[in-house]
Amino acid sequence: MSVVSGPATGKDFFDREDEVKAVVESLRKDNILLVAPRRYGKTSVMREVERKLTERGYLCLYLDVMHVHSPKDFVFWLAIAAFDTSPEARGSFLENMKSSFVRLGERLKEFEVSMSGFKAKFAEGVKEEINDDNWSSKGYDVLNAIKHLSEKNCICIIVDELSECINNVKKRDEETAREFLQWLRSTRQTMSEDLKFIVGGSVSFKGIVRNFGSLAWINDLKTINISGFTxxxxxxxxxxxxxxxxxxxxxxxxxxxxxxxxxxxxxxxxxxxxxxxxxxxxxxxxxxxxxxxxxxxLGAHGKGYFDYYKQRLGIYYKGVLARAAEDILREVCLAEQGFPKALAFDLFRRATVIEDEEKFMNLLYDLENDFYITFDGEHIRFQSKVLRDWWRLYNV
Ligand SMILES: Nc1ncnc2c1ncn2[C@@H]1O[C@H](COP(=O)(O)OP(=O)(O)OP(=O)(O)O)[C@@H](O)[C@H]1O
Ligand SMILES: [Mg+2]
Structure with a gap:
């Protein structure tokens, strides 16, 4: 029976032949932005691409950055992913890391890779040497060391949930998010001979990045969309x-x-x-x-799956925005022909007392990405019939 929680891999992975082929072929000359709303099967596609590339002898690094909130943490997790990727090539990766992470080299002097506790020592050492001021040069050092994981082939770095990560960074400081996107772009450019990147993004990623003036930093990525099955x-x-x-x-x-x-x-x-x-x-x-x-x-059995969509409004949408989202969704689920955006803006203003249309659109982008709604010209609809049926039953 198919999986219903984590990514579908191995024999559970079904089809997606066109998407996987498109990613693998485009990777020859492009870096990829894989776009889909939540739960559409992004991670499953990424893991299948990873499997295909590995089968062809390429080395792949996979990291999920959903809970990463700063560029320095990103660099740290990148180093950990590299450490975990290839036990055979770990030696040359570590040698290169030690040449730029000097204190790490000192720490590991007495340690053999095979000793228990080595990874913890490695992680501590890397963490100690990366900070909010040097993450960009240290990030380059880590990427340079990663190049040594495979001398003969290009290495593929798969970054799942990059859009969540950028959003996390932006919430703390917009300028850092800009610098981080700029840095990622420059690494793609300067290392294009040796490293390829596949990043996972939400459908609202471009809209959000555009809003803080950074679209130029991601428009080199080739977008491949994941939609529903035919x-x-x-x-x-x-x-x-x-x-x-x-x-x-x-x-x-x-x-x-x-x-x-x-x-x-x-x-x-x-x-x-x-x-x-x-x-x-x-x-x-x-x-x-x-x-x-x-x-x-649509009954008690489905509650565990669908309540999540209700609850996440309260968790991820702050204060009045959660209210506005609830008010909008309540009307959208009832409208047979879609709900006019202009009326949704009225509901937004009433719930939040915010007149800013950009803030309203950001809320809609979030709702689109989080799987609730989709745009149909000047109208809004529920993205999925099941969720709409559920909403009509329990949230009106
Ligand atoms: N190709 C596939 N074959 C079989 N099942 C799939 C496939 N893609 C997705 N699924 C189903 O959808 C679920 C979610 O898949 P996956 O974790 O890949 O999605 P996602 O878009 O990465 O989700 P999230 O937004 O939560 O990260 C899986 O547990 C599985 O039930
Ligand atoms: Mg995923």
Whole structure:
């Protein structure tokens, strides 16, 4: 049965052939920005690209920077990812690190790589030598050492959740976020012969970066979008899940499942629904699917998945913005033909007493990225039918 929590890897990873091929081929000359709303399957695609490249003999570094709040922490985690990547090439990486991280060299003098506690010593030493003033030159030193992890091939650095990281940095200090983006761009330029980058971004990344005047620092990246599965792929995905679980499959059942979940066919929601269907022992008719959709996915079973979307408004959207987001979503879920942006701006002003349209648009970008809404010209809609159905039931 398919996974419903972490990234789908190995035999759980389904399709995404076009996206993976596009990334691998574009990587020959470009660095990549992989864009999708939350839960669409970005990390799964990244890990599959990593697997493909590794199979072809390339070295890949993967780091998730969702909880990184400063450039100095980014450089630190980059060094740790490099340390973990290739035990065979670790020696030459460390030698190069020691030449620029002098105190680290001192610390590790008496230590053998194979000794227990070595990594902790390494991490302590790296952390000690990077600070808010030197992160940019130390970052270069780490990248130069990374080059020595593989002498023959270009190395691919995969940075998941870069947009979250930039947002974290920007919340603390916009100028640092600008410098950091500028630095990342310059590393891509100066090291393009040896290092390639795949970064994961939210759909609102460009909008947010543009707002603080830094679009120029990311527009060298080639954007590849991850959307929902096509209907054909979604049906094959369902068929395979039925077969893997030993259930008889008929296309009518697959179509009914897709009708319930609705487009875009996001593997995450299909997987959740399938896991609920397979819990049931009964023989399935189309009516049963509809019934399971209403009683399970939109019932107590679905609560664990969907409450999260309600709760995250309170956690990630601050104060009056959470109020405004709730007011807007309440109306959007009811509007059959989409909800006019202008009316949403009225709701925003009423809830926040803020007249600034840019702040309103930033809120909409966040809601778009976090999977709630999508833009349809001058109208706003719910991105997913399931979430809209859920919202109409419990949040109106
Ligand atoms: N190619 C795929 N094959 C099978 N299942 C998938 C695939 N892509 C995504 N999924 C499903 O969606 C879930 C989320 O996938 P993933 O973690 O890759 O998404 P994400 O966009 O990185 O999410 P987040 O925004 O939380 O980081 C997985 O647990 C799995 O259920
Ligand atoms: Mg992810």
């Amino acid at each position: 209907k054909e792929v979604a049906l094959k995905f369902i068929k395979k899940a039925f077969e893997d679980s030993g259930w008889d499959y008929e296309e009518e059942i697959g179509l009914k499942i897709l009708e319930c979940v609705g487009a875009p066919y996001i593997p995450y929601f299909i997987s959740i629904f399938l896991s609920m269907i397979f819990e049931d022992e009964r023989w399935l008719s189309e009516e049963d699917i509809e019934e399971l959709y209403n009683s399970k996915l």
